[in-house]
Structure formats: C-alpha cells, structure tokens
Amino acid sequence: MSLPNQADEGITFDTFMEGVWRQNPVFVMVLGMCPTLAVTVSAVNGLSMGVATLFVLVSSCLLVSLIRHLVPKEVRIATYIVIIATFVTLVDYLIQAASLALYEALGAFIQLIVVNCIILGRAEAHASKNPPLKAVVNALGMGVGFAIGLLALGGTREILGAGKLFGISLFGEHFQPWVVMVLPPGGFFVLGGWLLLFALFRKKPVTEGGHAHD
C-alpha cells in the first residue's frame, strides 16, 4: 500500500476498533504472550498490566508519530526503542508510587513491557506513517484490546483459581479453588479456552483458504 494515501485516510471507527476486535492483540494476533500468561493470576493484576501497557503504547505512538518526519529511517528502530524504554521507566516509577504491592505482584513484567512486540509493532507499522491523532486513536484501540484480553484472562483465572473476582469472594468459603489455574499451566489452559471462544465468535475466514459461512 502506498503511504500518502493511507495517511490521508480519515479516522474511522475502525481505526479504534481494529485493536479491540478485528486485530485484538491477545485473541487474534496472539502477541505479547509473556505478560499475558505470566501476570494474569488475578483480575487486578491483569487490568493493571493492561493499563500500564496501554499508557506506554499510546504515549510512545504519539511521540513516534510527532517526530515521524524527523527520524532518518536508518536509526528509526533505535529511536523507537529509546522512546518506548522511556515511557516504560515512567510507568515503573508511577506504579511504585501508586502501590508497592502491585509493583511486587507485576514484578519484572513492568520493565519487560519494553520488549512487548505490540508496542514496537504499532510504532513501526502504524504510528510512523500516520498523523498523531490517528496514531493515538489506533494505539488506544490496541491498548484497550490488550487490556480487555488481560482482564478476561485474569478474571477467569481468579474466579476458577481463587473463587474471587477483584478480591471479592463469589461462591462462599466452601468453594474449592482450582489451584492449577493460578499456576503457570493455568495460563495456557485459560488462554486456549479464550482463543477457542473467540474463534467461535468471529467465525470469519481468517486465512485465504477459509470458508465463508456468512
């Protein structure tokens, strides 16, 4: 696709919804699996990680888009990495200031947002070719999609693994927690379940060989 045309396209609803639904980073693109599997032991952890990533994604895409004409293509990846790392450091400080307990729960995965391929991918594939507003709207959609994915995983694992949602007990004290769900294998089981569910929902041809039923 030619660049000028794409940049000229206006902001449509799909600019936002692309990341939430059609190209959801967790359920469709299956990107950023490290934080997705590792920190989603509870709804709060999943949501906080999602929001932290959303913040980094939106701010770096904004900055990348603002300086897109300035950066020579030879050093663009290096520039993007510096920008992303900066915002990750900001988030790191902010979370520490907000809650140390949350900071300990998310652990190294806050710093690891810097290698989350969704962010570099958006910066390279979208923000570097689009005006700031459009880039921000698109990044917002992707970030929201990612946060929804993490919240869905974290919520499911917390309900099954602890009988709670956002720390509120749902089934009374005699509920038998499925311990495996808050252990690492549980992440894979629940992710698999959600991917299956999402595939059933969408039921559209994803690959060229797919059959269109609708």
Add this chain to the structure above:
Amino acid sequence: MSMELRTSPHQISERNVPTIMKHVVLSLLPVCAFSVWQYGLSALALLLTITATCLLTERLLNRSAGQASTLGDWSATITGVLLALTLPPSFPLWMGVVAGFVAIAIGKALFGGLGFNVFNPALIGRAFVQAAFPVAITTWVPAFSAQRFSEFVPTTLTAPLMMPPDVVEWVKLQAVDAFTGATPLARWKFENVIASTHDLLTGAVTASAGETSAILILVCGLYLAARKFMDWRIPVAVLASAALTAWLFQLYDPTHYPAPTFVLLSGGLMLGAVYMATDMATSPVTPLGVWIYGAVIGVVTVMIRYFGGLTEGVMYAILLGNALTPFIDLYTQPRVFGTRQQGKNK
C-alpha cells in the same frame, strides 16, 4: 456365475484395535473388583462416574466434530478405568468428572482422537486434577472399613465446585488402628518408615487401588502379554531399570534408600509399567526404542521419588517418556534390509 475378485489380505486377523482394547478392559476387571472390595461403595461410584464421563465426553466431542462415534473402540473405557484406579478412592465425584473430561477432551480429542494423542489421556487427566486439587488428591481413608458397602466416604458426595469436608473425624469413627493417612511412599519420604513387603502385597496399606494390588496387576499383565495384546518388553524395561536404579542407590547408602522390592511394589509403578507405559499410541514402535523408552521411565520414576518434591514419580515419568517417543522412534529406525549402516554408504 459371478466371480468375486479381491486383493490381499484374504485372511483378516481378529487382532484389531477394538479387540485388543476390549481385552485390556477385561483384564482390568479383577483390579477394579479388588478396589471395590477394599474401599466399597465409594470406589465403585468413582469408577463408574469417571468411566461414564469419559464415554460421554468422547461421544459429545465426536458429535461436535461431525465424526462417527468412536465409543466402540473401547479406548475411552480404558482411559476412564485407569484414571479411576490412580485416584484416591475417596476422591470427590465431581472432581472425578473434571478429571475424566480433561483426560478425553485435552488428552485425546484435542490431538485428533485415538492414535494421534501424544500423551496417555488418563495421565493427562490425573496430572490436571493433581495440579488443580492438590489437597483432595492426597487425602486418604482407610481400606476395609466395616461399613464400606453400606455408606459412602463423606468426601465422595461433595457438592460440585465445593471443597470436600474434613475426613479426620469420620476416619476416627472407623476405628481402624494405626491409620496414618499417608501412602507408603509418603511415609518413606517424610518419616523414613518402610512398609513391609507383606503389607504391600496384600494391600494392607493406604493408597489408590492402582497402588495396592501390585501382584494382581502383574498377573493381569502376564495374561495380556501371553495373548500378545501388549508389548512385554515395556513393563520389563520399566521395572528392571527402576529396580536396578534402586539397587544401585541402596548399595551406595542402605540406611537411606529402600530395597528394590519396596520401589517395585509401592506406588503406581506396577500399574504404570503394565497398563500406562504400554499404551500403543504413545509408546515407540521400534524394538530398540521400546527398551530405551522403558528404561527412561524406570530411572526417572526413581529419581523423582528420591529427589523430587513429589512422593510419586510414575505419572510424570511416563508423560516424559510419551513426549520422547517420537524422537526415540526417529533415532532407532532399524536398518533397511540390503542397505549399509548409516555413514558408510557413501
């Protein structure tokens, strides 16, 4: 006059998958009967529930995948029975349903059904519930309690999704003396108490049905091997390598490590070696591969028992062996007749 033309084979062997599987199920019946005799109603209910769940899941997934029913190949029945035999007889029925569903759905159907599964489905089911319900799966009740044919163990009828009740009080009422609530392996690991061979042989120990009837399982296995319904090399390799490893450790430090007889007769080693490691879909096919596979399982079992955090290692050893099977097959291909050894034919 019409003449029928057919290509070979003209005589069809009766040894097909359903026949073999049916014989395996039949040979498991004495073990099941022993389990029911030991633990009564609860064991019976668990066996029936899990087997029914496995069959139902298989049928359901057949239907949703638009396949013909595969219930007739008896493999879901085997999975259900084996799974039930590896669980504590007092295991809550609803957890049994979870185990049965996971065994068939994740252990088998997800890979494409019988023959495509990488791991033994029964062990997948057990591994899942062991990780999900670590307390329930290590709660034991005494065998041969007086009312075992008239009442259930309280944990059996736990309401779905609820935590099983504490059995300590119930166990006291049974007035079975010297009940410790720990399997022979756990007692060895944490208290350094070695159960006597006599107790292990007669099932006078606390454990799942699959762990208490070593001799019965061996006899049933001999029947299967004699009728050539299973590869006798696998159990022999597993048991021999486990015994050898145990013997070496005992030579090194007899005060700490138990005798090979204890290693062979305790835990689920016998059931695993005879019925689970020999699963045709998940074990190697080459003659040399079978020996390697069996030896890996035997050695890993003993290593997990001696050095791992868990008390029993057969399950993970067999799953590991299953995972290695494709590689073992790949590297132990026999030389094709008429060709030279690899590397020399250039």
Add this chain to the structure above:
Amino acid sequence: MSEPITPQTTPSGKMIATMVLVASICGVLIVGAFESTQAAIAENKRIMVERAVFKVLPGAASVKEYAATPAGIQPLTGAMPEGGIKFYAAYDQAGALKGIAAEAAGKGYADVVRILYGYDAQCQCIIGIGVVSMRETPGIGDKIITDKAFLKNFEALDVRVNAEMTALANAVKVVKHGSKTSPWQIDAIAGATVTSKAVGRGINDSAQKLLPLLVPHIAELKS
C-alpha cells in the same frame, strides 16, 4: 559501515542529531518522573516496612533500620557496611524498645520463602512471623500464614544465645507434626512439611547469624 549503496543515504550528522534530540526529550521525561515520584515511593516503602514490622511485633508504633556488624550495631544510613546484617528496631508509643524484626529466607517447595520475624529482647524469643514473599502451592504451602496451630509455634519460640555469645543455645528445629517437646522446636504442618521446614531453616540461619551480634549491644537500642 558497509551499507548497500542507495541514492539517498542520510548523513551521519543528521542521524546523530536526531538521536541526541530524542534522547534529550526522553532524559527530561525520566528525570521529571523520577523527581516527582521519589517522595511517594520512599513513603510507600516506609509504610510497607512499618506494616510488616508492626504485624510481627504487635504494639509497635515506629521503626528504625539498623545494621549489625561484628564491630557493633549502628543505624543504617546509605549503603550496608561490609558483613552487616539488616534489622529493624521497633518502638512503642512511649519510645521504649518493643522488639527487633529481621528477615529470614529458606528454600521452600516452589521457591525461596522469605519471612519477617519479630524478636522480643525480654524473653529472648520469637513472638511473631509474617510472610514477605513466597510462591508455595496455594492451599498447601500457604498454610504457614493461616494455620493457627503452626502460628502458635511463634508465640514464644526460644532463640536464647549461648553464654559465649557465638551461636544460639539451641538451634531452631522443625519437627514432625505433633511431636514438639521443647520451646525451640517448630511443629510442622501435616502435609506441608517442606514449607514448614523452609520457615524453620530460614529463622535458624538468620537468628544464628544476627542474634550473637545483636544481643551484646541490645542496651544501645533502648532509647
């Protein structure tokens, strides 16, 4: 630089200029964030330490950090001195010494179990524990914070130092469930032996090192 020859190669000067510009923007952002959050972070850390210490030493109202070294004890400011062990001195409302809290760690079932224990100078015993971090199996290993019978071990766990001030008079030891006979023994949780032992070993390791250094100087803290 062996780049493929392309018609428009950006001059190095522009690349460097861009990188410097971006790096400066980022630097300003980071410094700004650091300056504005530092106070809140330090406050958070202090509250976290206080909360943990107050939990193992009920009745305490303020906490000071100290370092114990073979040369004596000193308030901890800045870096930890060579061979020093960190501990917290807790004081009550009136400013009298309430007790000492220190961290202990032992290898558990899944990972290292880190706990904080409260030491009472009067009875020379441990009067409470709290978990700092652990990843033990939920429902089994985490009984160390919920099992009442287990926590009873830490109402008065004897950690007296021997007369020569070199080690504990009796090593802290974890024993099989139901077989505790002496005040320096810890009754393990049935079914969670590995985690119980991790706690016991951790306390023993830490107390053996810290208390012989600390006890001779304990009077210095009573202010």
